[in-house]
Amino acid sequence: MIQLTNVSVIKNKKTILKNVSWHVEKGEHWSILGLNGSGKTTLLNVLNGYLHPTTGQVEVFHQLFGKTYLPDLRKRIGLVSASLQQQIQPFESVLSIVLSGKFASIGLWESVEKSDIQLAEHYMELLQCNHLQDKEYGTLSQGERQKVLIARALMAQPELLIFDEPCNGLDIIMREHLLDLINDLSMQKECPTMIYVTHHVEEVLPCFSHTLLLKNGEVFDQGLSEFLFTEDILSTFYDRPVSIQKEQDRTWLALKEIVQHN
Numbered sequence: 218m219i220q221l222t223n224v225s226v227i228k229n230k231k232t233i234l235k236n237v238s239w240h241v242e243k244g245e246h247w248s249i250l251g252l253n254g255s256g257k258t259t260l261l262n263v264l265n266g267y268l269h270p271t272t273g274q275v276e277v278f279h280q281l282f283g284k285t286y287l288p289d290l291r292k293r294i295g296l297v298s299a300s301l302q303q304q305i306q307p308f309e310s311v312l313s314i315v316l317s318g319k320f321a322s323i324g325l326w327e328s329v330e331k332s333d334i335q336l337a338e339h340y341m342e343l344l345q346c347n348h349l350q351d352k353e354y355g356t357l358s359q360g361e362r363q364k365v366l367i368a369r370a371l372m373a374q375p376e377l378l379i380f381d382e383p384c385n386g387l388d389i390i391m392r393e394h395l396l397d398l399i400n401d402l403s404m405q406k407e408c409p410t411m412i413y414v415t416h417h418v419e420e421v422l423p424c425f426s427h428t429l430l431l432k433n434g435e436v437f438d439q440g441l442s443e444f445l446f447t448e449d450i451l452s453t454f455y456d457r458p459v460s461i462q463k464e465q466d467r468t469w470l471a472l473k474e475i476v477q478h479n
């Protein structure tokens with residue numbers, strides 16, 4: 218699915234990513250965990266081909282960037298991100314937004330078939346947002362918007378689905394509801410390979426069996442989430458002592474000391 222080899226990104230003399238090597242197999246689901254400014258967004262931009270690495274090699278679906286036509290490749294990648302939210306017109310209906318996912322377009326400009334509507338309804342049902350289909354996007358809550366964007370991403374039947382901090386701005390009830398839906402999705406036969414980018418270890422569901430820990434633009438560690446989410450590793454990762462608790466097959470984190478910011 219993904220093969221990054223020694224990828225570095227330098228912008229304005231600042232090294233944003235340094236020698237990132239990462240391999241994702243089809244059917245593996247990965248989380249990318251990192252603090253603010255660790256390089257997560259930059260890494261996603263590299264993956265989507267919006268940013269060319271200064272050095273190193275990127276392959277997605279065995280296609281080497283620089284030797285492949287990126288617009289076609291991007292159609293195989295679903296992205297659920299805040300930047301997408303900002304591009305959607307507030308008056309567009311939920312059904313139209315979900316349908317537009319088939320064409321990876323902002324706005325629905327193509328004619329659709331009955332089978333497209335049926336597929337859109339299937340995904341809206343899966344994401345429990347079919348009751349919203351006639352509503353305007355601008356009237357939806359943040360949680361409802363995220364569900365619609367996931368249904369939209371699935372319409373293109375992507376092979377790779379990237380969630381970029383999907384729980385930002387959600388209260389705990391809506392966060393858990395959205396995570397439940399992502400968990401349900403992971404159990405579907407048609408589930409694409411998923412990448413879940415987050416600041417919060419608590420959000421990493423058991424289906425995200427693998428994790429890439431990104432720190433200051435470098436891979437701090439990577440591998441099976443269950444082996445990485447220990448007090449020792451996470452304390453070094455966060456540069457401060459943390460305690461963890463395992464509940465519902467997830468890892469819940471607390472700082473052992475409150476850090477004073479002056």
Ligand SMILES: Nc1ncnc2c1ncn2[C@@H]1O[C@H](COP(=O)(O)OP(=O)(O)OP(=O)(O)O)[C@@H](O)[C@H]1O
Nearest residue numbers: 228229231233251252253254255256257258259260
């Ligand atoms: N064009 C640029 N020129 C200089 N520095 C940049 C540029 N783009 C990003 N950076 C810096 O690179 C670092 C990583 O940014 P990035 O947005 O990838 O981090 P992030 O992990 O996504 O952060 P957050 O979680 O806060 O969104 C930041 O310190 C950012 O200021």
